[in-house]
Amino acid sequence: xxxxVFGDIEGVYEGQIFKNRFDLSFSKVHKxxxxxxxxxxxxxxxxxxxxxxxxxxxDYGNIIIYTGHGGRKDGSTKQVVDQELVRxxxxxxxxxxTGLPVRVIRGSHKGSAFSPAxxxxxxxxxxxxxxxxxxxxxxxxxxxxxxxxxxxxxxEESNVLQEEESGYKKTKRIETTVQRIIRDTAISRKVxxxxxxxxxxxxxxxxxxxxxxxxxxxxxxxxxxxxGPDSIDNLLCLCPNHHVMFDFGGxxxxxxxxxxxxxxxxxxxxxxxxxxxFIKYHFDHxxxxxxxx
Amino acid sequence: xxxxVFGDIEGVYEGQIFKNRFDLSFSKVHKxxxxxxxxxxxxxxxxxxxxxxxxxxxDYGNIIIYTGHGGRKDGSTKQVVDQELVRxxxxxxxxxxTGLPVRVIRGSHKGSAFSPAxxxxxxxxxxxxxxxxxxxxxxxxxxxxxxxxxxxxxxEESNVLQEEESGYKKTKRIETTVQRIIRDTAISRKVxxxxxxxxxxxxxxxxxxxxxxxxxxxxxxxxxxxxGPDSIDNLLCLCPNHHVMFDFGGxxxxxxxxxxxxxxxxxxxxxxxxxxxFIKYHFDHxxxxxxxx
Numbered sequence: 001x002x003x004x005v006f007g008d009i010e011g012v013y014e015g016q017i018f019k020n021r022f023d024l025s026f027s028k029v030h031k032x033x034x035x036x037x038x039x040x041x042x043x044x045x046x047x048x049x050x051x052x053x054x055x056x057x058x059d060y061g062n063i064i065i066y067t068g069h070g071g072r073k074d075g076s077t078k079q080v081v082d083q084e085l086v087r088x089x090x091x092x093x094x095x096x097x098t099g100l101p102v103r104v105i106r107g108s109h110k111g112s113a114f115s116p117a118x119x120x121x122x123x124x125x126x127x128x129x130x131x132x133x134x135x136x137x138x139x140x141x142x143x144x145x146x147x148x149x150x151x152x153x154x155x156e157e158s159n160v161l162q163e164e165e166s167g168y169k170k171t172k173r174i175e176t177t178v179q180r181i182i183r184d185t186a187i188s189r190k191v192x193x194x195x196x197x198x199x200x201x202x203x204x205x206x207x208x209x210x211x212x213x214x215x216x217x218x219x220x221x222x223x224x225x226x227x228g229p230d231s232i233d234n235l236l237c238l239c240p241n242h243h244v245m246f247d248f249g250g251x252x253x254x255x256x257x258x259x260x261x262x263x264x265x266x267x268x269x270x271x272x273x274x275x276x277x278f279i280k281y282h283f284d285h286x287x288x289x290x291x292x293x
Numbered sequence: 294x295x296x297x298v299f300g301d302i303e304g305v306y307e308g309q310i311f312k313n314r315f316d317l318s319f320s321k322v323h324k325x326x327x328x329x330x331x332x333x334x335x336x337x338x339x340x341x342x343x344x345x346x347x348x349x350x351x352d353y354g355n356i357i358i359y360t361g362h363g364g365r366k367d368g369s370t371k372q373v374v375d376q377e378l379v380r381x382x383x384x385x386x387x388x389x390x391t392g393l394p395v396r397v398i399r400g401s402h403k404g405s406a407f408s409p410a411x412x413x414x415x416x417x418x419x420x421x422x423x424x425x426x427x428x429x430x431x432x433x434x435x436x437x438x439x440x441x442x443x444x445x446x447x448x449e450e451s452n453v454l455q456e457e458e459s460g461y462k463k464t465k466r467i468e469t470t471v472q473r474i475i476r477d478t479a480i481s482r483k484v485x486x487x488x489x490x491x492x493x494x495x496x497x498x499x500x501x502x503x504x505x506x507x508x509x510x511x512x513x514x515x516x517x518x519x520x521g522p523d524s525i526d527n528l529l530c531l532c533p534n535h536h537v538m539f540d541f542g543g544x545x546x547x548x549x550x551x552x553x554x555x556x557x558x559x560x561x562x563x564x565x566x567x568x569x570x571f572i573k574y575h576f577d578h579x580x581x582x583x584x585x586x
Binding site: 085090093094096097098131189204206207208209210211213239240241243244245248249250286287288 | 378383386387389390391424482497499500501502503504506532533534536537538541542543579580581
């Protein structure tokens with residue numbers, strides 16, 4: 001089997017137009033002639049086509065809120081059952097953890113300002129930043145992904161590029177296999193101090209040569225489309241392990257602050273008021289009973 | 294007490310020259326009139342002066358390898374005892390974990406191509422990427438820091454900027470409170486697969502809705518001045534907690550693969566040959582017996 005290529009395809013330039021899905025497949029930019037997601041459950045996704053096939057896609061140019069596949073009747077764009085985190089949907093979710101970029105191809109589509117007038121256009125590399133589920137327009141669960149265009153002007157990213165080249169010789173512009181960007185703001189320092197750097201899930205502290213370490217985790221995430229606030233009622237003090245698990249749906253929190261997915265209860269300081277709306281948001285969007293390992 | 298200001302000082306532009314340390318102090322760009330590091334052990338460092346006071350400093354322009362303070366006799370630039378990770382040295386180490394930037398001021402100095410002809414020049418914001426210890430030119434331990442200039446052209450960083458502003462209203466250009474950038478390359482995926490995503494320290498796995506999660510940790514770090522290779526004999530499969538602890542000197546590894554700083558032994562797959570030179574490098578540079586918490 002031919003190796004899956006992540007990153008740009010040699011000889012194909014950004015903005016290049018392909019007449020149809022067969023030309024696109026032949027060019028190796030997006031091999032499947034029907035499926036919107038090209039990828040595997042083991043390696044991740046290497047390309048996607050956005051062409052209005054899913055009623056829930058949202059295209060903002062440099063940011064795309066992409067909808068997973070499945071759950072539709074043949075020939076219809078309407079959901080009729082829940083989508084599941086399998087096949088292409090799982091492949092795209094893996095990219096969030098591996099940082100591998102996907103090639104984005106836009107097909108002509110009346111509804112979008114970013115679509116080409118006709119055919120399919122290769123629009124460069126995007127990173128998959130986040131995955132979650134929600135009720136789609138048709139009322140069934142859909143899996144969603146936030147994609148952000150990889151900027152080539154970024155010098156630091158070009159540094160990474162050099163490091164990466166050894167691993168992916170075939171791809172010229174594979175960049176930024178950045179996985180987890182942990183921010184540390186005034187408000188996050190506050191929540192960490194409140195718990196004295198103890199994880200609210202396991203009550204452990206992480207010791208380093210420069211003192212204790214903890215991370216502040218947003219319950220309802222920052223950024224579109226979640227737009228959770230950077231406020232203390234939306235923050236938890238977690239160890240890195242439980243932060244990763246929380247962000248990637250390894251567990252969630254119920255109304256009574258017991259945990260679901262793992263045993264135990266959230267430790268809560270009496271001066272820390274958590275917003276139950278944000279907790280419900282996390283449970284609805286990031287926890288999936290069907291995906292227990 | 295006046296609040297410590299991280300980031301740019303209002304009214305002071307990059308490239309601005311100050312006649313002497315008193316003018317510099319008065320401008321609030323760097324308040325101490327003698328010390329090279331301005332900061333506290335609780336909040337981190339807000340500014341540093343690089344002016345050839347330490348024989349071990351290395352200035353590459355956008356990257357600076359800066360040396361901590363202490364260990365010298367009054368009036369001499371020679372080390373006479375080991376430096377310790379306290380006061381300003383600890384402050385700068387905290388910046389690695391908080392991501393807060395430091396203002397960098399260069400003083401005139403014959404030895405450096407980047408120094409101003411005379412006086413002190415404000416050269417903008419740098420991030421502190423890494424801290425470690427090593428034997429300095431004089432044969433005593435010094436603490437070292439890799440600083441990288443914060444690029445203002447970076448669009449993603451400006452996004453972060455907006456989020457940050459609520460926390461630090463006073464600073465116009467505080468950016469990128471990025472803490473931990475975890476990369477995922479072909480070789481790091483290989484080491485994770487070899488251990489089936491089990492941490493080599495605690496043998497635990499992290500479960501998420503999209504499968505198991507682990508991180509590949511470089512023993513001898515990538516990048517200047519360490520220049521460790523991105524090869525499997527320099528990589529460990531760790532859970533996020535032990536990755537943080539390993540990078541920040543919470544524990545290290547001895548020749549017989551027992552751990553120091555925490556109990557236990559490293560689990561090693563029989564097909565995984567670790568390079569003992571890299572392990573010794575980590576112990577020498579990142580583990581400090583004096584800094585146990």
